[in-house]
Each structure stands twice: as C-alpha cells, then as structure tokens.
Amino acid sequence: MTTLFITHPAGLRHVTPDGHPERPDRLRAVERALEAEPFAGLVRLEAPEASLERIALCHPPAHVERILKAGPQEGLVALDADTVMSPGTVEAARRGVGGAVLAVDEVMAGRARNAFAAMRPPGHHAERERAMGFCFFNQAAIAARHAQQAHGAQRVAIVDWDVHHGNGTQDIFWDDGSVLYASTHEMPLYPGTGEPSERGTQDNIVNVALSPGDGSDAFREAFDLAILPRVEAFRPDLVIISAGFDAHWRDPLADINLREADFGWATQRLMEIADRRCGGRLVSVLEGGYDLQALTLSTTTHVAALMGG
Template sequence: MTTLLITHPAGLLHATPIGHPERPDRLRAVERALEEERFTPLIRVEAPLGTLDQVTLCHSPAYVQTILDASPEEGLVHLDADTTMSPGTVEAALRGVGGAVLAVDEVMTGKARNAFSAMRPPGHHAERERAMGFCFFNSAAIAARHAQKAYGAERVAIVDWDVHHGNGTQDIFWDDASVLYASTHEAPLYPGTGSPSEHGAHGTIVNVALAAGDGPDEFRDAFEIGILPRVATFRPDLVIISAGFDAHWRDPLANINLREADFAWATRKLMDLADTHAAGRLVSVLEGGYDLEGLAKSTAAHVSALMGS
C-alpha cells in the first residue's frame, strides 16, 4: 500500500475575478510540485463527480439546489464579497466532494495507506446552509459522514490546520458526538469564529487559537498540548486533515510564520495517531494556501510525509 493522490483538471475551471487569491494557479502550483521524481511512487487517479446524495450528507437539499440554481451559463456570479461562481464551479466543487469520498473509499478498504485529494475550491468554510470564504461544499465534512455511512466508522477526527478557522465544519458537527473537530488558526482573523470557548454540544469541538506573528514553536505547542491529546483520547477510526497551507510565512492572507517542515511534522504526528488508533487510516483534503511558492513547497512536504519519506 502507498499514498493515493486524487485530482482533476476540472479544478482549473472554477474561475474567480482577476486578483482573487483563490485562483486556478493554485492547483497548477500543486500539480507541478508533485511532478518531481520523488513523487513517482504516488498512485494517481482522477476525482470522480460527487453525487448530490453525498453532498446532502452535510448540506440541506434546499441549499444544494440554491447553489445549482446560482450557477451561471457565462461570466461570474457573486454569492458574497469573497465567494464567486463561474460556469465551471459546480463541476469543480462536485469533483472536490468526489475526490474526498474516493479517498475515504480507498483508505477504508485498505487499497491505499493514506490519500490526499488536491482539488479546489476549498470547503471548510461552507456551512450546512451557507457558502462563504471561497467555499461551496464541505468536502472534509462529507468525507467524514461518508466514512460513517458506508463503512460504519464510529468516530472520525477532523484536524484543520488552515490558518482560517473552519467555521463550516464546526457548524456541521456542533451537535455531533461522533465527530471530533480540532482546529489551529490565527485569531482574530476571518471568519471570526473559533474561540477556545467554543466546545460544541458534546465537547467534541477543539479550538486552539494562534496570534499574529506566531511561528513554529507556538504551532507545535498548540498541536502537542491542545490537539494531539484530544485526538488520542477520542480514539478515531479515521483521521481526516483539512490541509490548508496559508499559515506559511509567505502567505498574503494571514500572519503566521510556519515553514514547510512544520506541515511535514504535523502530518507525521497525525499519521502516528492514525497508526495507533485507526489502523493507519488517514485522508487529507486540500483547503487554503494563497502564495503559490509557499503552497507548492508545503504541499510537497505534506505529501512526502504521507509517503513516509
């Protein structure tokens, strides 16, 4: 078994306004980084289209229909100041869902040791009833629900190290004792949620806030003290990573100073937990990361760690 890489050219078809940070070049940068010779052992497959039944594992049918109805035949439609749809958005978002679901399928059936779905747009800001923060469908959350529905996973842990708090994932699982959502993120910063006092109805929401200017020491302390012990106590059957790389020091949308090595370290720590509690089962889903060089190098470090190198 090895690491599965899932992507699709449709991820390039989600267009955004000129100057928008969430742009097709993000996916191109990731793909170029993973063309290096050291990534030859990756199993590479294309993301299938997610189904509406899969999307409604986490989003209401009415919300999904609203997104489908908003899809333009040409040009751009603004859902809010940050979140824009183009004619290619729905397919890109559905393939993001399909990629995350396929990652769960391959890992839960033992066909891959772990998997990384490299698709855009990201998903962790998408709430059950609202698109926001560049996000439409919450692929990481849908992956967790799919693991429960299709494979009987009793407990799933989602660890989110994107520099922005995943309000959507928190919203979806606030009342759910079977999914642990644990996040490190800069605060105060968009979207303004993620206070350490936000625990969820069953204490399965874990928020560890970082401050502007924090770097590797603070991030690793947040993981060692605030995140990893809670995941270990939860004893998940599957670990899912919301892998945003915008806490990199180069990123223009935040003020945290991580290096590529920090993402590799966090990856290995979660792999160790997965080995202990989840038979090694780990799925990673790309979220943010808006400096192309920082994104490419961080993704390469993350995937290299997933491969065990």
C-alpha cells in the first residue's frame, strides 16, 4: 500500500498581488520538499479538473457559475480584500477539487493507503455560497461528500488543524450528522467563528479554540482530550485532514507556536484511528501555511508520517 502525492502545475498559475501571503511560492516549496530522496517512494499523480457536478456537491450551481464567470481574462479581480482571482484561478481551483476527489477515489478503492493532495488556492473558508479567505471551492468538504456519493461512505470525519477556523466546512455540514467536523484554531483570529459552543444541529461540530501564544502542549492536549476521542467514537469510513501549517511558530499570520513535529504527531494519531476504524483510509488536503521554511519542514514531517516514516 502506497502514499499518493497529487498536485498540478495549474496551482502555480493562480496569481495574487505582490505581498499576498497565499502565493505560488507556497506550492513550489511543497514540491521541492517532496523531491528529496526520502520521498522517492511516493506515487505521484496530476490533479484532474473537477466537473461542475462534483463541485456542486457542496456549492449550489448558481454560485459555482458566478465564480467561474468572475475569473478575469487578464489582470486581477478582487472578490474581497483577501480573495483575488487571476486568469489562472478557475483552473487551479477546479484542479484543487479534482485532486481531492482523485485522492478519495484512489484511497476508497484500495489502490493507496492514504494521499496528500497539495494544491492552491486553499478551500476551508469557502462556504456554500461565499468565496472568502483566499478560498473559492471547499476541497475537503467536496471530497467528503464525494466519498459518500460515489463510494458509499456513511460517515466521514474531517479534522482541521489550520490555525484559522474552517468556517466554510462548518457551514456546509452544520446540519449533517453524517460528517464530523473537528477543528483546532487560534481565537480571536480570522474569520471570527469557531467558538466551542458552535456544535452543529446534530452535535457533529467540535471546535477547540487555542489562545495566542499557545504551543505544543495545548495543541496536543486539545487533540488528546477533545478531537481524537470524538473521531474514534464517530467510527468514520474515511478520515480527511484539512492540513494547514500556519500554526507553526514561524508563520506570519497567527500566534500559535507549534513545531513541525506536532504535525507529524497529529498525523500519526489520526492514522492510528484510521487503521482501527476504516482500513487506514485517510486523505490530506493542503490548506494554509505562509512561511515557506515552516511549510517545507511541516510538509516533509506530515508526508513522512503518512508514508510510515
């Protein structure tokens, strides 16, 4: 059984303004990191372009059409202060979804043990009908729904350790007890959601707020006491990670002091649950991470854990 690495050069063609933290160099850093010799055993696949029907699993067709039409032929178009489209954005966003869907297909079919889909733009802030926070389509959410629709998964657990709360994923699954959404994130911080009292109508949302300055001990305690027991009890058929690496101490957009080893530890713990509950089936989708050195270190630690290293 292998670990897949899924990406596509289209992710580099989503251009943002000078100084924007969500920039093409992020994907270059990930790709360079995984070219090292320890990752020679990765199976590498290119992310296909998702169909509009797949995207519409979580976003209404009219909203999808608005995003597609908003993409410019030249220059940049800002949907809000943070979320910018260039001529390459639509393809990059569609291939981001396509990579996550392909990862699910390969893992659910047993052709891979797990997979890391690394594309940009990220997705977890994208709500049902709103693009925001650098995000256009919610890859992790669509991957979960695809696992249910195409592969018969009854329960999917999404664990989000990005330092920003995944308001989009929470919005999409607020009323859906077949998907568990569990998040650690800094508060107060963008986008302002993620209070522990936000639990969903089916008690399927788990939010653990970390405080500015918190580090490894608080993060691991949150996982041990709040996140992992809920994932285990949920008995998922698939585990999806929204793998943002911006809780690293070097990241410029937040004040949580994790080390790369923390991401490796969390990966291993979730893999253990996946091994016990769902045949090891686990898909990881890249979210944030804006310091290139921290992103390189965190990605290599994460993928090494996926590979069993």
